[in-house]
Amino acid sequence: MAHKTDIEIAREAQKRPIQEIGAKLGIPNEHLLPYGHDKAKIGQDFIxxxxxxxxxKLILVTAINPTPAGEGKTTTTVGLGDGLNAIGKRAAICIREASLGPCFGMKGGAAGGGYAQVVPMEEMNLHFTGDFHAITSAxxxxxxxxxxxxxxxxxxxxxxxRIVWRRVLDMNDRALRDTVTSLGGVANGFPRQTGFDITVASEVMAILCLATDLADLEKRLGDxxxxxxxxxxxxxxxxIKADGAMTVxxxxxxxxxxxxxxxxxxxxxxxxxxxxxxxGCNSVIxxxxxxxxxxxxxxxxxxxxDLGAEKFMNIKCRKAGIAPSAVVLVATVRALKMNGGVAKGDLGTENVDAVTKGCENLGRHISNVKSFGVPVVVAINHxxxxxxxxxxxxxxxxESRGTEAFLCKHWADGSAGVTDLATRVAELADSGVANFAPLYNDEKPLFEKIETIAKRIYxxxxVxxxxxxxxxxxxxEAAGYGHLPVCMAKTQYSFTTDPTRRGAPEGHSVPVREVRLSAGAGFVVVICGEIMTMPGLPRVPSAEAIKLNADGxxxxLF
Incomplete structure (x- = not known):
């Protein structure tokens, strides 16, 4: 039997009016601003x-280093949220919006998969409620x-x-990485070299995601x-007197x-x-x-x-005054085999030795997460x-690393496939064993903060x-920015800055190519290795397969 695609499953969803979903959380209708029947904004006054x-209780879902085999972090986040509700808990999930860049590029959408999805899937992966367009415009x-x-x-x-503000676009477009503007004579201004980043790398995106309210947003934009x-x-x-109009x-x-x-x-x-x-985190608000x-x-x-959880702990939690009560680390047999040296074409063949070898990567992440003082369990996405x-x-x-792993079948079975994990996560969150602390304090010099992450996490x-x-x-530091945390920009595929080095390498070097001050967001971006702030499309972009069928x-989309 052929499996249904994510989009086919999403299209068959029995959606409820968004007012009913709000009512589950006690949000009155008048504080929901509907965008169609199945999505709404939550009013500022109510918040x-x-x-x-x-x-x-806050539960963080993170993962091992991604591989082309796929890990399913969002799918597990959605499945665990459904699983907690299924065992009688009042639970909600918080995920990020999808960028058009990866959607039409290589990575696909960001709404989960199988029977652990957020809907409406098409709108969420395309224009949604227009937030990214607003950020691009501002x-x-x-x-x-x-x-x-x-x-x-x-x-x-x-x-x-010395103009450091580049332009942005929510698309993977390598042709715009380095550009010259204002050619064509006096009327067009003074020619200069600049470039574009992808919208999700914009400091405005970071500010929106870290601001507590509109007044804080306007202050940060001004900064x-x-x-x-x-x-x-x-x-x-x-x-420049742009902060007011940007806030609007x-x-x-x-x-x-x-x-x-x-x-x-x-x-x-x-x-x-x-x-x-x-x-790498959804908004604080x-x-x-x-x-x-x-x-x-x-x-x-x-x-x-090494990226998402580290920044969640050291940037988001520090800035927002929140702390996770438990962490779920997602892994798959397939991804661990790849970390153990198996080629993508051979992942369907049983290879216990490769799984065990690949577990070095999982083990490194377990000990890293524990170093923040938070209990961790492993979700094996089936x-x-x-x-x-x-x-x-x-x-x-x-078990050998002092934690436990649960086989999760939420992709195929929805909440019924993840109740063991949900039960254990709720117990851990309620136990109060978490004693969260960031890895470094605000007073540490900026270069030492970079070294702390490079040595303790990577x-x-x-450096x-x-x-x-x-x-x-x-x-x-002399200008008063030494207290800021650092936001490392590096490849997601490895603990090192070399995307081909899987597993758990030690004793490598982390080259820093550039540093950028995000004074409004409140962190220093540290660009390591060959990381690009404007990605390109792959040889065969996903966009080639996206179309409208005869039924409209x-x-x-995936």
Whole structure:
């Protein structure tokens, strides 16, 4: 029997009106701003009215380093949320919005899979409620106002060689990485070299995801450093007088989106910074709102725990004053085999030795997550080709590392396939054993923060950074930015900066190519190795297979 595709399953969903989903969490109809019948924004006034309520328990879903075999982190997040509801808990999930870049590129959408999905799948993976378009517009408004300020006389004395605000687009387009603007004569301004990043790498995205309310949003937007003068003093977005109009463009985007799982449980989908080039978590406002309304909130952080979980703990939790009560680490037999050296074409053949060898990667992530003082369990996301012996090897390995692994069949069976994991996660969250602390304190110098992550999370021996980068960090410290956390931009495929090195390498070096100050978001971006802030499309992009069929339905999204 042929398996139904994710989009076919999503299309058959028995969706409930969004007002019913809101009612499950006690959100009155008048505080839901509907976008059609199956999605809504939650009103700012209602969110502010919740401030006195106590918080539920926060559960983070993270994963081993991703492989082409697929891990299913969002699928597990959705499945666990449904599973908690199925065992009688009041639970909500919080995930990120999908970017059009990977959707039409290689990675596909971001709404889960199989019978553990969030719907409406098509809208979520395309334009949704327009949040990313608003972020793109706000970002590029600022860029336009900078060039316009210079055109009309440059009263702020901006050094045109030191403009650091690039433009953004929510698409993978390598042709725009490095560009020259304002060609064509006097009327078009002063030619200069600049470039585009993908929208999810925009500091505006990070700000939206870390801001607590509209006033905080406007302040952070004003704090963005857009350029420097000849004397190296910074020029801020508020100097350009762009912060007010940017906030207006983001007014609706700031409000969390409410949708539902296939089992009609509430899901907050809001914000979407990538974890390899940004901080990789959904918005603070969505997470904190969910914590006020549900007893358990299941959220995900992007890519492997070396990126997503590290940034969730060191950036999001630190900034938002929240802490996870338990962590679920997702792995698959197939991905562990790849970490054990098996080629993608041979993953269907039983190979217990390769699974055991690949578990080195899982073991590294287990110990890293535990170093934050939070209990961790392993979710084995089940594929039909997995054998009992392979699953047993992972369970035995997890026990040897002082944790436990659960076989999860939510992809095929929905909540019924994940009740063992849900029961254990609820017990752990309720036990109060978590004693969360970030890896480094605010006072540590910026370069030492980078070294802490490189040595303790990536198990590197050294960080390679030339004098120019070290001096730049010292300048920022002198300017009052030394207390900020660091946001590492590196490949998601390895603990190292070499995407081909799987497993759990030790004793490598982490080369830092560039550092960028995100003064509004409140972190320093550290670009390592060959990471790109504007990805390209693969040789055969997913877009080639996406089309409307004769019935007017979308095909090819995944």
């Amino acid at each position: 502010e009215s919740l401030s006195g309520q106590s918080d539920g 970002h590029n408004l600022l860029a336009a106002m900078i060039d316009n300020h210079i055109y009309w006389g440059n009263a702020l004395e901006i050094d045109q060689r 963005i450093i857009v350029a420097y003068r000849r004397d190296k003093t910074p020029v801020y977005a508020r100097d 463009l983001l007014k609706d985007a700031m409000q969390p989106n409410l949708v539902q799982t296939l089992e009609n449980n509430p899901a907050f989908v809001h914000g979407g910074p990538f974890a390899n080039i940004a901080h 969505a997470t904190k709102t969910a914590l006020k309304l549900a007893d358990y909130v299941v959220t995900e952080a992007g890519f492997g725990a 594929f039909v080709t997995d054998t009992d012996a392979e699953v047993a090897a992972i369970k035995a390995f997890a 198990r590197a021996d050294e 390679l950074a030339d004098a120019k980068i070290r001096n730049q960090l010292k300048e920022w 339905d979308i095909e090819g």
